[in-house]
Amino acid sequence: MKLSLFFLIIIICPFIFFGTIKSSNQKEINNHTIEYEPTLNKTTDNYSKVVALTFDDGPSSYTDEILDVLEKYNVTATFFVVGTNLNTKYNNTMARLIKLGNEVGIHGYSHKEFTKIKQSKVVEEIEYTNKLLKGFNIEAKYIRPPYGSINNKLKKIIEYPIILWNVDTLDWKYKDALKIYNNSIDDIHDGSIILMHDHYLSSVKALDLIIPKLQEDGYKIVNITELFSLKDINLENGKTYRSAK
Template sequence: MRRRLIVPVVMAAMCGTALVGTASSASAAVKAVDCRKVKCVALTFDDGPVADTKRLLKTLSDRNVRATFYLVGQNVARNPSVAKAIANGGNQIGNHSWDHADLTKLSAAKISSQFSRTDTAIRNATGLRPSTVRAPYGANNAAVRKAAARPLVHWSIDTLDWKYRDTARLIRTVTTQTRPGDIVLMHDIHKTTVSAVPGIITGLKSRGFHIVTVDQLFAPAKLPAGKVTYDNRKAYKP
């Protein structure tokens, strides 16, 4: 099980289009919200898909919530049906490299391969191409940003769920620390995290939050390719 690297100082709604071409659209059944006017948060899950991702997808579906999944290519190849279920549920899919390598330690050619192999695996499983990338450990440099050729979406709340396998702690962390425009980092490879999601959803909704995908969080703006984004806190104007 990989640990998260502690980097220095720690790291649309549907517009009437079908789920074709890019892995960024949310379900048409989800009501569009303007995150400049209401409190929004994007829940993101890294390192899957794994078998327990199906339990998470049921929770999201039952509560009419959509999330963003940053998928590892080799896990997509192992679990293509789960990747397809993520997309079919209206969730956003992002590229999280082929095998969770620290991309800053690889050559430019190997970085490109990490992204392209993952794109292919996701396309084979879902028919979609991820519209955003998340670098493993948040580790990036000019070569990584160039190879991504898409926005890099990192996070503003690191829950440390990989370190503290504590469902109650995770619920408390996300519920109390979230601010409008935040991007929350979690991992569906941990059963304690999947078990925390019902409580997280309840806690966030009790605070008036709308839980959205990354693309929805920034709509109608488009994130720039080759740039790293951590949150959209400035957008909310109550």
């Protein structure tokens, strides 16, 4: 009788032990998720300076690394995606990007310069990309034309606010984290819209320098919606915005 009890304990113990480990891991995962849930109510925060981070041309194989950096500093951004990049390869990346509270705008379907194609093609570029975004249960809020190229005729047919930038980090040109940082950090002021790209490793590293410096200098780093909302500016369709001032 005692022997069978001994064996019973030997058999049951590992289940209890590993069961405990699993439940503690589960808790960690849950805590992790809760910790990084986006805080959308920014009205109680008291920041005197605010800037928006924006990323063009993704999603790409570096988008997840950009998200890692944003997550590290508890920051969200706006991603202007290219329709042709919204393939199944990046489904998980896009789902993560959205879940973390980042927002998505359209940077064209094929990245063709809007001012160099027919107006009907511009509409198609936007519609195709928005259709793909609907697959992620979101709709684009903004348009950023490729190369920032826009004219008055196009403004009349684009039924979204057109978000440009006033700080170009030139990450596409320098491809060196320190150069990107040095090129942009002094140009950033209250209300700035910062342009970066999420398809260079050097941008990931530069971001890891830019964010802590801005936070140290008292900046709140937000996405486009939050930036204009904090500045009490109502965005209008067909109007261009380079900063929130």
